[in-house]
Amino acid sequence: MSATALPNATVTAAYEAMTPGSAALAAKARQLLPSGIAHDGRNQDPYPLYVQRALGPVKWDVDNNRYVDYFGGHGALILGHNHPTVMAAVQEALSRGTHFGACHELEVRWAELITQMVPSAERVRFTSSGTEATLMALRLARALTGREKIVRFRGHFHGWNDHMTSGYSNHFDGSATSGVVHGLSDSVLLADPNDVAGITRIFSDHKDIAAVIIEPTGASFGKMPVVPSFLQVLRDLTTQAGAILVFDEVVTGFRVSPGGMQAECGVIPDMTTLAKIVSGGLPGGAVVGRKDLLDWLDFKVSAAKGQEKIYHPGTFNANPVSAAAGIATLEILQSTDACARANAFGEEVRRRMNAVLEEEGVKWAVYGTYSGMHIYTNPEGADITPSTFDAVQFIPNMMNKPRGAGITSQVRLGLLVNGVDMNTGPSGTISAMHGEEEMAITVDALRATVRALRREGLLH
Numbered sequence: 001m002s003a004t005a006l007p008n009a010t011v012t013a014a015y016e017a018m019t020p021g022s023a024a025l026a027a028k029a030r031q032l033l034p035s036g037i038a039h040d041g042r043n044q045d046p047y048p049l050y051v052q053r054a055l056g057p058v059k060w061d062v063d064n065n066r067y068v069d070y071f072g073g074h075g076a077l078i079l080g081h082n083h084p085t086v087m088a089a090v091q092e093a094l095s096r097g098t099h100f101g102a103c104h105e106l107e108v109r110w111a112e113l114i115t116q117m118v119p120s121a122e123r124v125r126f127t128s129s130g131t132e133a134t135l136m137a138l139r140l141a142r143a144l145t146g147r148e149k150i151v152r153f154r155g156h157f158h159g160w161n162d163h164m165t166s167g168y169s170n171h172f173d174g175s176a177t178s179g180v181v182h183g184l185s186d187s188v189l190l191a192d193p194n195d196v197a198g199i200t201r202i203f204s205d206h207k208d209i210a211a212v213i214i215e216p217t218g219a220s221f222g223k224m225p226v227v228p229s230f231l232q233v234l235r236d237l238t239t240q241a242g243a244i245l246v247f248d249e250v251v252t253g254f255r256v257s258p259g260g261m262q263a264e265c266g267v268i269p270d271m272t273t274l275a276k277i278v279s280g281g282l283p284g285g286a287v288v289g290r291k292d293l294l295d296w297l298d299f300k301v302s303a304a305k306g307q308e309k310i311y312h313p314g315t316f317n318a319n320p321v322s323a324a325a326g327i328a329t330l331e332i333l334q335s336t337d338a339c340a341r342a343n344a345f346g347e348e349v350r351r352r353m354n355a356v357l358e359e360e361g362v363k364w365a366v367y368g369t370y371s372g373m374h375i376y377t378n379p380e381g382a383d384i385t386p387s388t389f390d391a392v393q394f395i396p397n398m399m400n401k402p403r404g405a406g407i408t409s410q411v412r413l414g415l416l417v418n419g420v421d422m423n424t425g426p427s428g429t430i431s432a433m434h435g436e437e438e439m440a441i442t443v444d445a446l447r448a449t450v451r452a453l454r455r456e457g458l459l460h
């Protein structure tokens with residue numbers, strides 16, 4: 001069933017008509033899980049989609065509806081779902097055991113690949129998630145510099161550890177969010193992305209900055225873009241101040257290019273945080289960077305230098321199944337044009353979707369860089385042209401809106417009933433498996449969605 005099959009239904013009614021199985025599971029889940037979900041990004045009215053299987057660029061829900069998938073495992077699946085080489089590596093690893101409580105050969109090969117591919121990676125420490133990687137990156141930077149302050153950018157996401165919560169979607173003044181120790185926010189300085197004067201002032205006002213951390217293509221994979229020249233400004237300021245520059249490449253790593261954004265733009269950070277693609281769609285992460293920084297995790301080097309080694313256990317660090325998936329994925333990315341193919345699809349799908357918006361007379365825009373796309377639904381009704389939209393100018397407008405607010409939830413539902421799953425941004429990440437068929441479905445889904453929302457009176 002689709003919105004086309006229910007021409008006069010609202011997108012919500014069409015969604016409810018085609019997803020009774022998801023509705024039933026959501027009703028039960030709400031009795032067991034807060035909001036019925038396991039990740040805030042899956043919150044969706046009237047209820048989230050329950051998926052039962054996936055393959056390549058598509059997935060099927062529990063009612064057997066088929067969707068072109070741009071959720072992409074929250075960005076982890078640049079090779080699409082169930083890539084045969086990755087799956088074979090995972091199954092082979094599984095047959096030998098899930099956890100040896102010991103070092104194993106795969107973690108060595110995995111680290112070797114990462115150091116070959118990521119320019120800043122002299123040493124690698126595996127974690128179980130991106131949140132753990134960013135947490136460790138800050139700790140390493142503080143240990144090395146002996147300073148406490150961290151600079152972050154408003155709107156940028158680095159996971160949910162205590163230093164990272166304010167200034168992402170609220171608390172833009174840096175005050176502590178619910179449950180976070182108040183004093184902690186004193187050590188976090190929030191800056192505005194692309195504001196050269198602002199970040200320069202922060203460095204002249206504060207001599208105790210340990211690190212600057214940034215999503216190098218901008219908040220949420222370029223939803224609020226960072227202009228590449230700003231990265232060089234950060235490189236220069238941190239070098240002059242003796243502070244550590246951290247690129248959070250949890251999304252962009254192995255995606256914008258095999259060596260991430262740093263390989264693409266030529267600005268090399270001191271440390272990089274990785275997750276998602278690094279472990280091939282299974283749980284995992286890593287903090288990588290200069291040897292002298294990662295040496296704070298090394299027993300012998302720390303003892304020899306008389307520095308207090310940073311403690312770092314973690315039951316599932318470098319678990320062998322994630323390692324197998326990571327190796328298989330990275331080897332493909334290193335030896336093929338998979339990143340470039342996903343990027344080319346991104347450019348073309350954005351172009352064609354903007355053509356639809358222009359044909360339909362809708363002043364929204366589909367924008368993004370590399371294999372990302374974001375739909376700007378223009379809540380202020382600004383006079384924009386979809387194909388020439390410059391998102392950088394609209395960052396302040398986006399910053400003040402709660403995520404998933406306004407019409408964006410209806411857009412997501414409209415796309416779902418027309419066979420396309422994006423996140424509530426609405427934003428999507430593209431895999432190297434998306435092809436012409438998925439492109440056509442996506443473009444048609446956008447057209448059907450704007451027509452349906454116009455019928456509902458939600459679009460002017």
Ligand SMILES: Cc1ncc(COP(=O)(O)O)c(C=O)c1O
Binds near residue numbers: 131158215250251
């Ligand atoms: C840029 C960025 N950093 C860090 C994280 C946190 O990673 P994880 O969800 O593995 O903890 C994410 C997750 O989406 C992310 O997008």
